[in-house]
Every structure is written in structure tokens, then in C-alpha cells.
Amino acid sequence: MTRPTRVVQYGVGPIGSAIVKLLSVKRGVKIAGAIDVDKEKVGKDLGDVAGAPKPLGIRISSDADEVLSKAKAEVVLHSTTSYLKEVSTQILKCVKAKSNVISTCEELAYPFETNKKIALQLDRFAKRNGVTVLGTGVNPGFVMDTLPIALTGACQNVTRISVSRIVDASKRRLPLQRKIGAGLSLEEFQRPVKERKVRHVGLEESIRMIASALGWKLDRVEETVEPVIAEADVQNLFLKVAKGKVAGVKQVGRGIVQSREAITLDLQMYVGAKEPRDSVVIEGVPPIDMTIRGGIHGDLATAAIAVNSIPKVLKAKPGLLTMKDLPVLSAIP
Amino acid sequence: MTRPTRVVQYGVGPIGSAIVKLLSVKRGVKIAGAIDVDKEKVGKDLGDVAGAPKPLGIRISSDADEVLSKAKAEVVLHSTTSYLKEVSTQILKCVKAKSNVISTCEELAYPFETNKKIALQLDRFAKRNGVTVLGTGVNPGFVMDTLPIALTGACQNVTRISVSRIVDASKRRLPLQRKIGAGLSLEEFQRPVKERKVRHVGLEESIRMIASALGWKLDRVEETVEPVIAEADVQNLFLKVAKGKVAGVKQVGRGIVQSREAITLDLQMYVGAKEPRDSVVIEGVPPIDMTIRGGIHGDLATAAIAVNSIPKVLKAKPGLLTMKDLPVLSAIP
Numbered sequence: 198m199t200r201p202t203r204v205v206q207y208g209v210g211p212i213g214s215a216i217v218k219l220l221s222v223k224r225g226v227k228i229a230g231a232i233d234v235d236k237e238k239v240g241k242d243l244g245d246v247a248g249a250p251k252p253l254g255i256r257i258s259s260d261a262d263e264v265l266s267k268a269k270a271e272v273v274l275h276s277t278t279s280y281l282k283e284v285s286t287q288i289l290k291c292v293k294a295k296s297n298v299i300s301t302c303e304e305l306a307y308p309f310e311t312n313k314k315i316a317l318q319l320d321r322f323a324k325r326n327g328v329t330v331l332g333t334g335v336n337p338g339f340v341m342d343t344l345p346i347a348l349t350g351a352c353q354n355v356t357r358i359s360v361s362r363i364v365d366a367s368k369r370r371l372p373l374q375r376k377i378g379a380g381l382s383l384e385e386f387q388r389p390v391k392e393r394k395v396r397h398v399g400l401e402e403s404i405r406m407i408a409s410a411l412g413w414k415l416d417r418v419e420e421t422v423e424p425v426i427a428e429a430d431v432q433n434l435f436l437k438v439a440k441g442k443v444a445g446v447k448q449v450g451r452g453i454v455q456s457r458e459a460i461t462l463d464l465q466m467y468v469g470a471k472e473p474r475d476s477v478v479i480e481g482v483p484p485i486d487m488t489i490r491g492g493i494h495g496d497l498a499t500a501a502i503a504v505n506s507i508p509k510v511l512k513a514k515p516g517l518l519t520m521k522d523l524p525v526l527s528a529i530p
Numbered sequence: 531m532t533r534p535t536r537v538v539q540y541g542v543g544p545i546g547s548a549i550v551k552l553l554s555v556k557r558g559v560k561i562a563g564a565i566d567v568d569k570e571k572v573g574k575d576l577g578d579v580a581g582a583p584k585p586l587g588i589r590i591s592s593d594a595d596e597v598l599s600k601a602k603a604e605v606v607l608h609s610t611t612s613y614l615k616e617v618s619t620q621i622l623k624c625v626k627a628k629s630n631v632i633s634t635c636e637e638l639a640y641p642f643e644t645n646k647k648i649a650l651q652l653d654r655f656a657k658r659n660g661v662t663v664l665g666t667g668v669n670p671g672f673v674m675d676t677l678p679i680a681l682t683g684a685c686q687n688v689t690r691i692s693v694s695r696i697v698d699a700s701k702r703r704l705p706l707q708r709k710i711g712a713g714l715s716l717e718e719f720q721r722p723v724k725e726r727k728v729r730h731v732g733l734e735e736s737i738r739m740i741a742s743a744l745g746w747k748l749d750r751v752e753e754t755v756e757p758v759i760a761e762a763d764v765q766n767l768f769l770k771v772a773k774g775k776v777a778g779v780k781q782v783g784r785g786i787v788q789s790r791e792a793i794t795l796d797l798q799m800y801v802g803a804k805e806p807r808d809s810v811v812i813e814g815v816p817p818i819d820m821t822i823r824g825g826i827h828g829d830l831a832t833a834a835i836a837v838n839s840i841p842k843v844l845k846a847k848p849g850l851l852t853m854k855d856l857p858v859l860s861a862i863p
Contacts, residue, residue: 410858523858528685528744530746
């Protein structure tokens, strides 16, 4: 019998809660603490807040330093926000406590160019403390970067990579449907786009991770966000989108190499999407044309990938790593 | 500028030749020697024998010890036969010369149970000499093991894995079409099956690699080889298969876990296959249903995977590793 791995959950929002529920049924893991600043959650049992089948005997605390120093966790699972500037202090606290960190912060998936200064600081500090920091999740972290990279492993050469992720938002909760603008008029949709509120975070990080894996030097990365217009009335449990109104969003990231669009990531999330799927098309020798029917379920897979990273992160060398640096993940028992 | 990686090619058959052609166009690699026992090849230029665009200035030698000790290669790319018993001495010679080894020997892809004694010996000897030994290729090594394992990384739990690889043999060379029994009568097909001449080597290794990655304990592995019967006359460049004759072979490997068929690998290779493809179906949370249209081209991909392994093997820890232990491969420039 090996000693269970001690884990702290940092952030008990939707993703953090999904991670906690999964951790609570995995062998070889012991939850040793939980951190969240939400006054509604502090002092309550982690299992109750996360929606686990039973209480876990862990009180959520807003005092990160205390939790981290008491828990002496081998790994902190970190899920607070998407932006690295907002979370770097949180991650540094974990590193200072000599805990490895697995974070679903989207901008941490491949931060070496988009947030270079913070990335270097995290890398240095992680190495000095002998721990590993990893940014991961389903997207960024898997569908639009690690999986296409892994497929290029079977190629003698690659000239172009296109990835599409098409998600039917109909079955998702109302807040998400609202977030992608479902039901808005075209005019109403302009404001959240301008305020970058409908934007998925991580497309640029995925493009830069792919380019780095292939040794491609990017001229630049471009990104566009456009509405998807309903071609017919769409009704679901939560709302109705009339024909001609906004059904959701299409966000495209383009990686330009030597003045050529060498990487295209096309993310569509809208109500009534007919053939939800993830697809990767590699132009190269040999060419590869892959499709995952229905697409990989986002929330379930992000929690899975974070938890499945634990054994690989425990064995990894210290520093700030990305998914392309780790051995292939697998579902842990 | 970093110094190019010195490579020796051990075995200049069809796969070895494909590897040499690919190596000759990759940056950062220098071919430093070539070994083959075929009298038709010894003394000739490696580029000419492998079908490279031009001679490479390397004479093929049958004296492995001499080539290995002179070349001082960081990596030996080894492609001689499918059976570990036949190649272990060759690999040990490479290890003794302190070269890392990347081999396409099918039984080396995951030998810890099927060839336990040799595996332990290779592992010990590799560690003692500070080098890494890897068995790889497209199958085993990627399509039916590493790729399904990588997909389970997005799963909270997995109950069953089915992989199919359906290859249209029509476009392959005549010797391969003959090997899979194309054109034989059902009676004529029995003999090569009994003599295990139509058998693909590596299905059991792939099953055991998947089980190991998922922490599943196998009761046993079963394997069947059956003919695929032509449903209509099939004519290709090389031969004709009349309706009712053997078009090729269907080989199924089954991994039994707690009396349940938990892993199914279905490999079909026949003339006139309608929808060639690689597919992975994972029953779990979330489920994953992946298809690669047309399938991944075998010969091209095996050479690619072997060569793309080089940077990962150079960085890996010493010992006998498998594809699931390495960071995800990517196409090298």
C-alpha cells in the first residue's frame, strides 16, 4: 500500500466542484484542504458545496496561506479564473508551500509568449522549490492542442493543421447560453463582443503550443469573434432563439507562419448546432483526418484531465510545464 | 547551432529504408553508419539501397560491433524483425555501445508480460549503460495503443475500449496482398493461418499496454484470425479476387478483465475494404467516439514515428520505455 496523495482544491466554482466530485471517488487520493473566497462557501463542507454524494469533512477556508501550510499537499488543483495575471499570486503561494500545481487557468496552458514575464517567474520559482506547475483542461489543454500535436507524431512532415470544435449549447445551462449571446439581436451582440465577454480564453495559447511543438516560428496570431445566426427557430429547455437572431458564437484563431495560415482553430458554440464534433485535419505526409463524433464533453473532460494529470505531475521534473511536455495522460483508476 | 544527432540505421529492409529516406531530409540528424546482413546490400551505399534521392556516403556493413563502436551514435534506429527473441542480442549490442535504441520490433512495444525475461534484461542493461530503449511504430506503438490511451486522458472513468483498424490492401504491394491470403480459397487459407504466417504481430502487446496504462489487471488475452471473404469480384493492379474467395484477414485481440471483454482490438486488412479507417470507441464518462477517415498510412507513419521519437528518447530517463512513458510525439522539422 502506498500512501495516498494529499491534494488541496483551490477554487470551488463549477470546475473546482467537478474536480472535487471526481477526486472523492478516485483511489489513492486524499483531499486535505479547500480554498475559496466566496463568503457563501467559506466555513461550509467541501462535499456539500461541490455537490459530492456526501460531506467530505473538509471546511472551505478563504485563508490560502494557512490551508496550504497545514495541508502539506503534494498537489494543489487550482481552478479560479482564466487570466494568468489574476492567478499568478495564488499559484506562487502554492509553490512556496512546496506543492505541485495543476491549474485550469486557460492562460497558463502555454504562457511563454502571451505572458512571458509571469511564465518565467513561475518557472524559476517552481524550479527553486522543486515542484511542477501545469496548466491544463479540455480546451486549452487537449482537444485543440495536445491531441492535434499527438497526431502529428505519425507524420513525416506537416504543412497545415485545422482544428474545429463545434459545441451544441442547447443542453448547457442558461448562464452559458446567455454568455454566448443566444437570443440576442445582431446589434445587441456587438456590445459583449467589444467587451470581450463572449470570448473563449486560450485559443492563442493553443496555437502557440502547436507551433512550438512543430518548431514553427509564428509571424503572428489573429483572432476573430463572430455571431452564428439561427437559420430557423430553435427552442430548448431554457430559451428560444428566433430565426435571424444570434444562436451563439464562432471564434477563429489563426496562426500565421511565413505569411501563410498554417494553423486554424475554429471554435463554434451555439444553440442548435447540428453535428457537434471535434475534428483535426492535418495536411502532411501522411495526411490525417480525425473526427470525434459529438465532441468531447467540456466540463466532464476538464475535471478528468486535471485529475488524470496528478500521477504525471508527481513524476515530472520541476518547473512550469505544458501538456506537450508530459507523458500521455490516461484515465486513472 | 547544436551538434547534429548521430544516428545508426540497423536493418535496411522496407521499414529501415523508409526511415533512412526520412532521416536524410530531417534537420539536426547525421547518419553515421548502417548495418544489414543481406549480402545483396553489404558494401553498397545506404542511400542507393534505401532508395534515397542521392547516395549518402555510408557503406552498409554486416559487422554490427564495428559499426556501433566506430559510429558512437546517440541513437540506433533498429528495424530487423518482429520477434524480440530474434533481436534482443542486436539491441544489447547497441546498448553496450552506449547508444539509445528506437526499434520497430513489434514485440518490443510492450514486452513486460509477453517477453518478461528479455524485457527485464534489456531494462537492467539499458539502465546500467545510461541509455533508453523504446519499441515503437504505427501498430503497435500508436493507432491501437498510444492513441486510445491518450484519449482516455479526457475520461473520468473508462469501462470498455474498442479499436478498429481497417486497411484496404488494394493499393499495397503484391507481396503484402499475397501475405494476407488475397485470392486464396477458404481451404488454402487454413495453412498460412495455422503456420501463423498471416498474423499481425503486436496486438497482444497493444492490449497489455492499454491495460497497464489504465491500471487494469488482465485475466487473459485472446486472439483470433479469420478470413474476410470477397462479397463481389475485386480487381486491382496486382491481382484479382473472385467473389467467395479470401480477400484478406480479420484479426481480433480481446483483453479480458474480471471475466469481461474490456479491450477489443479489431484489425482488418483486405483487398477492396470499402471504408478504410482507424476508430477508437471509449465507453466511459464522457464517452469518446473517434474516427480517422482513410486510416493512418502504415509504412509512412511507422518511419515518421520512429524518427519523431528521437528527441524524446534523447531526453528520456535510461531503461526500457514504452510509448506511454514518453511525452507526446510531434512531427520534427
